[in-house]
Amino acid sequence: MPEYRRSWIPGGTYFFTIVTFNREHLFSDKTACRLLIDTWKDVQSRHPFTNIAACILPDHIHAIWTLPEDDDSYPIRWKEIKRLFTKEYTRNHQDGIVRTRSQQLQGEATIWHRRYWEHTIRDQDDLNAHIDYVHINPLKHGLVSMVKDWPWSSFHRYVKMGIYPEDWGGKAEIKLMGVSRGE
Numbered sequence: 713m714p715e716y717r718r719s720w721i722p723g724g725t726y727f728f729t730i731v732t733f734n735r736e737h738l739f740s741d742k743t744a745c746r747l748l749i750d751t752w753k754d755v756q757s758r759h760p761f762t763n764i765a766a767c768i769l770p771d772h773i774h775a776i777w778t779l780p781e782d783d784d785s786y787p788i789r790w791k792e793i794k795r796l797f798t799k800e801y802t803r804n805h806q807d808g809i810v811r812t813r814s815q816q817l818q819g820e821a822t823i824w825h826r827r828y829w830e831h832t833i834r835d836q837d838d839l840n841a842h843i844d845y846v847h848i849n850p851l852k853h854g855l856v857s858m859v860k861d862w863p864w865s866s867f868h869r870y871v872k873m874g875i876y877p878e879d880w881g882g883k884a885e886i887k888l889m890g891v892s893r894g895e
Contacts, residue, residue, distance in 0.1 A: 719832035723781035725764065727842045729829040730773040730790065733822045737770035744801065745864050748773075751797040759789045764839070765846040768864035769853060774846045776833070790828060798823045843870075851881060 719726070732738045739745050745768050756763070760783075764776035779786060801823060833839045847870070850862035859867055860878050870876045 718787070718830060720784040721832060722784045723779055724784060725776065725778040725833040725839060726786055727829075727831040727833060727846075728773070728775045728777070728786075728790070730775070730794075731825040731828070732771045733825055735771040736822075738801075738823065739768050739773075739864070740770045747800055748793075748797055751793055751800065754796065755789055755792045759785070759792065761786070761789060763866070765843045765866045765870075767846045767849050767862070767866065769849060769855065774849055776839070776842055776846060786830070794824050847876070848881070 739748065748768060752763075760780055762778040764778060766773065766775040777786065777789075831842070833842060847859055847865060847867040850856050850865065851859050856862045858879065859865070859881055860871070867876065867880075871878050871880075
């Protein structure tokens, strides 16, 4: 069995990629996106974290979180988001969900891939690069022709804050977290 090494830094900032089971396009459905956002906010109210950036794509999610300074427990947050979303989603979509014997034994539904990618943000340049990556993803996957056209992204918040220009598409002069830089 593989050994997964996670970084545990209280108050750390982390980049995550969460994938749906078999890369199902679960989040092509607006109702599923709204349910995920509601679940996310619910978990965030009980297990606080700062959502730096996020993007919901049809078959995966990218997020950057900063945890409270005395807390390194991001797995409990993801476990709760996945659990609560799955519980509510399956309530309305029972007929489309088939579980393997292993999933039944583990108490899992065929909603999420078991593992997720986590990367500890090292410094401001690393954070800037990951924020750009989160926001450019819908364009990278060919879902839109302009980043601003993807509705399920924190990109819109960054535009309102004056960090990105509305027509940003990756290679631009941007001011991010107080640091001005060109790419």
